[in-house]
Amino acid sequence: MQIATAEAVAWLQQRTVFQALAEPLLTLVAAALEELVVRSGRRLVLEDNAPEALYILIEGRLEGYRTSLNGPATASSLLPGAVVHLPELLLGQRAQRTVITLSDCRLWSIPAVRFRALVAQSPALAEGLTRLLAGEVAQMAAQLSFEQERAAALRPYLIPRARRGIVGKSRYAVTLRAQIRQAATDRKPVLLFGEPGLEKDNLAALVHFGSPWRREPIIQVNCGALQPSGAELFGRSGGRAGLLDWLGEGTLVLNNIQDLPGALQEPIRSLLATGYYRPVYRPEEPPPAQRQNHSRILLIAERAAGNLERLVGHSIKVPPLRVRKGDIAAQIAYYLNLLVRTEGTPKPRVTPEALRQLQSYDFPGNLAELRSLIERAVAQSGGASELTEEIFWPAQARKKRFRYNLLNAQPALRRFLRSRWWPDRLNYGFTATFFVLVVAVLFAGPQRRADNAALNMFWAWWWPLVLIGFPFVGRLWCAVCPFMIWGEIVQKLRVALIPVPLRRWPRQQAERWGGWFLFALFGLIFLWEELWVLPDTAALSAWLLLLITGGAVVCSAIFERRFWCRYLCPIGGMNGLFAKLAITELRAQQGICSATCTTYQCYKGGPALDEGQTTGGCPLYSHPAQLVDNRDCVLCMTCLKACPHRSVEFNLRPPGIELWTTHIPRHYEVALLFLLMGGIFLHHLPQISGLLGWSIASFSSHALLALLILAVPPLLALAVHGLVRLVAQAGEAKAFIELAYGYLPLVLGGTLAHYLRLGLTEAGQILPVTWRTFGASGADLPVLVAHPAVIAFLQGAVLLVALPLALWLTRKIARQPLRVLLPQYLGSLVLTASLWALIVGR
Secondary structure, eight states, X not given: OBOOHHHHXXXXXXXXXXXXXXXXXXXXXXXXXXXXXXXXXXXXXOTTSOOOEEEEEEESOEEEEEOOSSSOOEEXXXXXXXXXXXXXXXXXXXXXXXXXXXXXXXXXXXXXXXXXXXXXXXXXXXXXXXXXXXXXXXXXXXXXXXXXXXHHHHGGGBOOSOOOOOOOOSHHHHHXXXXXXXXXXSXXXXXXXXXXXXXXXXXXXXXXXXXXXXXXXXXXXXXXXXXXXXXXHHXXXXXXOOHHHHXXXXXXXXXXXXXXXXXXXXXXXXXXXXSEEOOBOOTTSOOOOOEEOXXXXXXXXXXXXXXXHTTOSEEXXXXXXXXXXXXXXXXXXHHHXXXXXXXXXXXXXXXXXXXXXXHTSOOTTHHHHHXXXXXXXXXXXXXXXXXXXXXXXXXXXXXXXXXXXXXXHOHHHHHHHTSTXXXXXXXXXXXXXXXXXXXXXXXXXXXXXXXXXXXXXXXXXXXXXXXXXXXXXXXXXXXXXXXXXXHHHHHHHHHHHSOSOOBXXXXXXXXXXXXXXXXHHHHHHHHHHHHTTGGGOHHHHHHHHHHHHHHHHHHHHHBSSOHIIIIIOHHHHHHHHHGGGOSEEEEEOHHHHHHTOSSOHHHHOBXXXXXXXXXXOOXXXXXXXXXXXXXXXXXXXXXXXXXXXXXXXXXXXXXXXXXXXXXXXXXXXXXXXXXXXXXXXXXXXXHHHHHHTOOOOSHHHHHHHHHHHHHHHHHHHXXXXXXXXXXXXXXTOOOHHHHGGGXXXXXXXXXXXXXXXXXXXXXXXXXXXXXXXXXXXXXXXXXXXXXXXXXXXXXXXXXXXXXXXXXXXXXXXXXXXXXXXXXXXXXXXXXXXXXXXXXXXX
């Protein structure tokens, strides 16, 4: 489109470098101009190509830049009045810069061929343009000299480009991308913090190169290497310029801000708060004027910097790899692509087993460690088409040390535990019916234990066997417990008959008070057992079983799943306490659960998926990947059946390892522990009263002495802990609630030693006792009864094993010098000697 010549001449005189030309020469130029409109984001010319025309920008904004292999592109903005390609057309050169439109632009142009013809036809115009060009060349030379000095000063610190984007699709990766994009929209300071190995410097580069100022340089400075004076950053008064002077509108990345010298902390805070800085000067010199900072500041730290967070516009916490397990597969694929592209080899496949192994590892070194593992695995594979789990050598996490997965070692065990036989068919086909028979025999049969098979089985069989089982299989009894089986039966009937949803658990109240409820209930059971001769009275034992079953039934009719088992059952509380000592555990691989699982069927329940079966979810609302001890797992194997990813493990482990690694102490558990210890002494109350010369003829004196006996173990333990605190130096002694678990092997050993006498005498008489239960004599039936010396030997052996285990466990929990623990060791010896005198020496 042609342009009015008079208007064009006036505009050229006011706004362009052509103002130095005489008006007749401007008229020649204006007569050749054509107008064109170019949309935003279009490229006018590509560097190193012949220019097609002379351009004069009338409206809009252009950007010209020259790419560089050694650093970021040098870019400059072109505003209205800018003349593009004048030197190239006069000197016959190729375009020195790529020029793009940053907005919709209106331009005047003269095609290259016409411009050269115009210059050739008018020597005066050629002379005038040559003078203009000489002035521009001088200005460009000065600018080039400055840019060369600037490049030399910034080159050691330059970040040429971002190495990679954020790999992965997890919610953490999505959130991190959004935070990076948001931080790139403005020039406010940014704090990026997180653990080592997370490539936070690359994230800082992503912020810069994703911003409108991406053509400006970005440099990174390690704060630990800065001089205390800060001369590298701020420059010297009257001397060498600092990095902030050279950087202009670029980006400064201060890496490892936690290592910043103390003398620089206040100047950096002032720079962030005010945007000004002062060059370094000598004490005898007057303070120089402050200079305004035009650069953007990005801070990188390994932890949150509370004193700086309020001074930054964006604070980004970079999540560690252990919470981004869902991104590990994508990260592995990315690193493999980089390696095979570099080495020119075929890309190997990572087996599912190897991926699960990596997903179960916590990666304390994060992305840097993962990349190192991948590189080492590829190097060791020798060009193999598959990377198997044997090639990867991640360090074992603390929670995974000394574990041996029985389900992998024994496939038959896995098949059985996933079958319907465990525990449903066993429970509903046998246990529920057998329990009814036991209760009926207790009510209708003879009332003495010597004549009642059900009473014999409860006290002489169940107690010894369940106590022997704790160190091996933890709370396994709870999986086949008849109390909860009948609770589940009632729960199913309630749901079928009354179309009102079961209530959700009042977790907060249950966590606070449930443990104390079962503690009080167990204390009442102890008193009932002692004061009313419960072990030798069948009907009372039946009522005890029915009362516990009644609690399970009532809770099951009101609340979903096994609320009674989780929080209120006294037997369950004891089982959960002793299960901490077991040599087995049920856990899940956290990496697989967080990386692969999206349904959480082991916890919530759901339909069959892949190899996972249809289940109602964990009856105790425990997620196997979140378990830190055996207290809340009844080994029902619902999670094993539900899991479609083979994440669940049934491990062999050192006994009680959770007590000094992942354990969380609880006050009510400690109270129950000492109640169970007191219960051992309570079982021998007649001996104790005889030794003390106290009469228990009356009910009140009997009850009072029983309460006093139950109080002795906790009082002794508190006194011992008082001595521990006296002996310990400041900060050495651990809390009583933690050290108290050191007595747990002694409690289990003492309880087992007490019930061994029943198991080794009366349990072997089950056949004649059964005959007498139904009215026959049974005198000729065989019995198996151990010799008293054998019984005493086994009871003593149990106590002698329990004592060193208690001392060893105390040391593992405390991690304190021997002199600090000596009082508790002596207390354990006193308790063991007392139990020996009552159980073995009677």
